[in-house]
Every structure is written in structure tokens, then in C-alpha cells.
Amino acid sequence: MAVTYQWIPTCPFAQSGSSLQEELHVLALNRHPRLSRIVILLWSLWKSRNALIFKNEAPSPMATLLRAKRSWAEWTLRKSSSTLPSSTPSSYQQPPHPSSTHFVRWSTPIRGFIKLNFDGSKSSTGAAAGFVLRNWQGGFIMAGTRFMAHAPVLVAEATAMRDGIRAALDAGYRKLLVEGDNQIVIKAIHNQIHVPWRIASLIEDIRNMIISCESISFTHIYREGNMAADWMAKYGCLLRCTSLSTFSSPPCRDFLFLLVDDNLGRTLERRAT
Numbered sequence: 001m002a003v004t005y006q007w008i009p010t011c012p013f014a015q016s017g018s019s020l021q022e023e024l025h026v027l028a029l030n031r032h033p034r035l036s037r038i039v040i041l042l043w044s045l046w047k048s049r050n051a052l053i054f055k056n057e058a059p060s061p062m063a064t065l066l067r068a069k070r071s072w073a074e075w076t077l078r079k080s081s082s083t084l085p086s087s088t089p090s091s092y093q094q095p096p097h098p099s100s101t102h103f104v105r106w107s108t109p110i111r112g113f114i115k116l117n118f119d120g121s122k123s124s125t126g127a128a129a130g131f132v133l134r135n136w137q138g139g140f141i142m143a144g145t146r147f148m149a150h151a152p153v154l155v156a157e158a159t160a161m162r163d164g165i166r167a168a169l170d171a172g173y174r175k176l177l178v179e180g181d182n183q184i185v186i187k188a189i190h191n192q193i194h195v196p197w198r199i200a201s202l203i204e205d206i207r208n209m210i211i212s213c214e215s216i217s218f219t220h221i222y223r224e225g226n227m228a229a230d231w232m233a234k235y236g237c238l239l240r241c242t243s244l245s246t247f248s249s250p251p252c253r254d255f256l257f258l259l260v261d262d263n264l265g266r267t268l269e270r271r272a273t
Helices: 020-029 035-055 061-082 153-170 183-189 197-212 227-239 253-263
Strands: 101-104 114-123 126-134 140-149 175-180 215-220 245-247 268-271
Touching (some): 035 061, 061 227, 061 253, 114 153, 114 227, 126 153, 126 227, 140 227, 153 175, 153 183
Parallel strands (some): 114 175, 175 215
Antiparallel strands (some): 126 140, 140 245
16 A cells, blocks of 8 residues: 555565564665665554554554554654754855755634645545545535545546535535645636646636625645545545545544644645655
């Protein structure tokens, strides 16, 4: 699954019959660029194995991967913070360019508004759209996902935005803050680019729907601040239900943990490419 969702490019272990310890030693000697991810993924697998044996909890590949991704991001952030100097030497000069590192977090909407986060996902089984609605206190309102088979991920992203806005309006909300990590969809709704033909009808649907809003804004956010919507989109790839599936409560414990982490202000590091 880590390879399917491109967190690790390929299986790092050779089919040689060597022990895991020997394989990790070879990766370390070769300075494998994803060694830290591989080690933390193995740790997460071990946690899932222990939960099965000692707590009789059914293992979830998606939950195991998400725990590994969350732990790796937190480890990277702590590692980066620990290398920063405690004070700036007097001879130090500020570099001419801003830092290439950004710290990203999800934030609650302003009072009286709800926030819609949307995302699309693509896996070997197909694409899916996902969205999450939360109130100004960070409380969960609703989430939804639909499987879209062979649709391009851009179509899944725009569908997630449309489904989320429609769900919010149907629930009676008229003040929305909309966030997603696909800049094309955000720029298309703002008329900042020529709307790609694949999503033209979806963008038109959205523009017609938001006429009834009292206030609405559309903002791009990095994927590190959009993890709950990303989870819902990936969940849609697992459900493979082509009609919209909605949830008035978190569908599982791992998704609930993501929501709690967002509310607690989890901050992740993003390096500019």
C-alpha cells in the first residue's frame, strides 16, 4: 500500500532470502533516500501486529500507513527543530532568500463559518473524491466520499469540492471557507486560469450552487494541512462505492485521531521543491 500511494517508490527489499536486519543494513550502507520512512513503516507494522495479538484488533493497512506517515512527519519536524541554533551569532548574516521550509497546519474557520476541506486520490484501483466539514470550533459535522473508477484525479478533486459544497448547503450552512490542495481547481473557480474542459461542468455546477451562500471563500492549502480530506478520498478508494457515501460521525478511530490532531494544532514540515 505504501508503494501504491507512492510514499515509497518501490519495494526496497531484494528477493534474496536475507533477513530483515541484513536488508536494512544494506539499505543503510547504500544510504537509501527513503530509509527513515521504511524503518518507521516497519515500526507501524509491528504496532499493528501487537494490536492484533494482544488486543484482538483487526489490522488495517490504511491505518498502518497513515500512522507511519504521521509519525514520520512528526519525527522529521522534531529533527529539523533540534538542528536549529539556540541563538544567532553576531557575525551571522541573514541569507538573501527566504527559508525553503514551511510549517503547515490545519486551522479552524472564523466564528460563524464552517470549513470544507476537499481532496481527490488516485490508486491502482481507481480515483475517489473526499471531503470533510467542520465548524468554527473544529467540531466534526460531516464527511463524504465517492469512488470514481478511471476518472482523472483532477476530476476527483473538483467533484469533491462540488459534493462538499452541496452537502453543506443541504445541511443549511451558508457561510463557508473552502480549502483544497489542488491549485488548478482553486484557480479555476477564481477565474484565474482557463477552466480545463474535464472539469468545466463541475466548476459551472459549483458557481450556480454558491449563489445561495451568504459568504464563501476558496483557498489553496498544502496537503500537509489537508490530511483529513486526503484520508476520506483514500477511504473512497477502499470502499469503491460510486454513489456518494456520507458520514455524520467519524467512520473509524484512525480518522477520528486525524481530526483530533488537527484540533490540537499538529504542525508538519513542508520543504519547497
